[in-house]
Amino acid sequence: MAFSSFSWPFRRRGTGGGGPSKPAAAAAAASSAGEEEEELGVTPQLLDFLRTLSPDTFKSAALQLQGGSAGVDAADLSGWQERHAVLVLSKAKELAKIRYDLCPRHMKDKQFWMIYFLLAKSYTSPYELRAIQRYKVRKMETENGKAKDVITVEVEMQESKCSRDSQMSPGDEESQDS
DSSP, X not given: OOGGGOOOOOSOTTOTTOSOOOHHHHHXXXXXXXHHHHHHTOOHHHHHHHHTOOHHHHHHHHHHHHHHOTTOOOOOOOHHHHHHHHHHHHHOHHHHHHHHHHTTTTSOHHXXXXXXXXXXXXXXXXXXXXXXXXXXXXXXHHXXXXXXXXXXXXXXXXXXXXXXXXXXXXXXXXXXXX
């Protein structure tokens, strides 16, 4: 997916309807938001690190990248990186301000995110690797023709058959198998 076609959905979620939210729904939303933050690697340690960054950090990194290797081209962000970028901009207002100050006057958006992921690599890479591993496992499951849900259903069916067989007499099992 090309980064230029990536939309930035900064609207609030769950504000439709106008009525007061129910406590259970609010707790579920907070829980899923916390899980999403954990999955995308937006941790308190990362947010603390982002507070130390400045526009000059990004500018000097851009100069080093240009000087060190002129042929470096900013690649498109992966799906995980795009989701991470949206979440981190909503959580780290400092980073959002830096991005606003730099893009597009001093650098392109692609270059900004390439530098961001280089600077935050030690904080984000374990989470990104975990997401890649999950993706590969899901892909292997679907290639084998058995999605995770199908495997779960088969296990449940097998368990129910075993419990039913244990209740049947030995003569009933032989007629059941044939």
